[in-house]
Amino acid sequence: MNESIKKTLLVAFGVCFISSLVVSFTAVSLRSMQNENAINDQRIKILEAANIYDSSISVDEQFANLDIKYIDFENGLILDEYLDFDIESYDQLKSTRDASLSTPVPASDDIAVIKNRENVGKFYIVKDDNGLIDKLILPIRGYGLWGTLYGYMAIENDFNTVAGLVFYDHKETPGLGAEVDNPKWKALWAGKKIYDENGVKLQVIKGIVSKDDAEIEYKVDGLSGATLTARGVSNMISYWFGESGYSKLLEQLNYES
Numbered sequence: 138m139n140e141s142i143k144k145t146l147l148v149a150f151g152v153c154f155i156s157s158l159v160v161s162f163t164a165v166s167l168r169s170m171q172n173e174n175a176i177n178d179q180r181i182k183i184l185e186a187a188n189i190y191d192s193s194i195s196v197d198e199q200f201a202n203l204d205i206k207y208i209d210f211e212n213g214l215i216l217d218e219y220l221d222f223d224i225e226s227y228d229q230l231k232s233t234r235d236a237s238l239s240t241p242v243p244a245s246d247d248i249a250v251i252k253n254r255e256n257v258g259k260f261y262i263v264k265d266d267n268g269l270i271d272k273l274i275l276p277i278r279g280y281g282l283w284g285t286l287y288g289y290m291a292i293e294n295d296f297n298t299v300a301g302l303v304f305y306d307h308k309e310t311p312g313l314g315a316e317v318d319n320p321k322w323k324a325l326w327a328g329k330k331i332y333d334e335n336g337v338k339l340q341v342i343k344g345i346v347s348k349d350d351a352e353i354e355y356k357v358d359g360l361s362g363a364t365l366t367a368r369g370v371s372n373m374i375s376y377w378f379g380e381s382g383y384s385k386l387l388e389q390l391n392y393e394s
């Protein structure tokens with residue numbers, strides 16, 4: 138009797154031990170694959186923002202056609218050489234948690250509720266056949282209703298016309314705020330203009346933009362039942378295309394082109 142209890146326990150422990158080894162081994166061996174998939178998904182979103190993702194071609198190959206650049210948000214200029222960082226691995230969201238790499242945004246300017254703005258941002262250039270800028274893909278983020286929405290806005294080489302908008306992470310409610318991911322809503326953005334002569338004008342309105350609206354090119358249809366998320370999207374555009382974000386860079390590029 139005693140022996141059979143001992144044997145039962147031994148077998149039970151043996152099974153647990155072997156199972157834990159198998160689970161640990163699988164978790165460790167899949168980790169690099171998970172990381173690779175996460176990088177791949179991010180790259181697809183970047184390409185999708187500019188409407189250039191082609192699912193029949195390898196993501197790596199398409200991504201290699203993009204130029205990755207840094208912007209120094211202090212002066213809005215491109216940093217071709219940013220010696221302290223490896224351009225591929227620099228993580229600008231991580232830098233927002235490091236006081237030496239980011240700057241607190243004064244509450245009065247913080248319409249997107251980002252709290253800290255990284256000192257250096259990363260963005261992507263799509264080149265045309267002559268190696269000139271065709272589109273820019275710019276990271277943007279800002280608070281919606283339940284949390285921060287993270288995405289990319291792509292713009293054309295007039296540095297004012299939207300080429301596309303994609304979010305890769307948010308906490309908004311499915312069917313309400315999460316409609317930011319609805320392809321029909323995303324399709325409304327291409328061709329819209331960000332700036333008029335007074336600054337950032339593009340915004341998501343409440344309701345549907347009238348075809349007769351004289352300012353149709355600066356307005357995007359609202360999200361029904363999700364005005365707070367929609368306001369968050371407008372606010373993040375105002376912030377990131379304003380003075381503290383990309384406006385000086387875009388002015389400079391426009392001047393050079």
Ligand SMILES: Cc1cc2nc3c(=O)[nH]c(=O)nc-3n(C[C@H](O)[C@H](O)[C@H](O)COP(=O)(O)O)c2cc1C
Nearest residue numbers: 282309310313314315360361362363364365366367
């Ligand atoms: C459970 C729940 C989830 C909601 N999720 C969202 C959301 O993700 N985004 C949003 O803007 N509003 C959301 N709302 C609605 C907001 O509270 C608010 O009513 C809405 O943004 C107003 O938009 P409307 O003027 O278009 O109706 C949610 C409401 C409830 C009860």
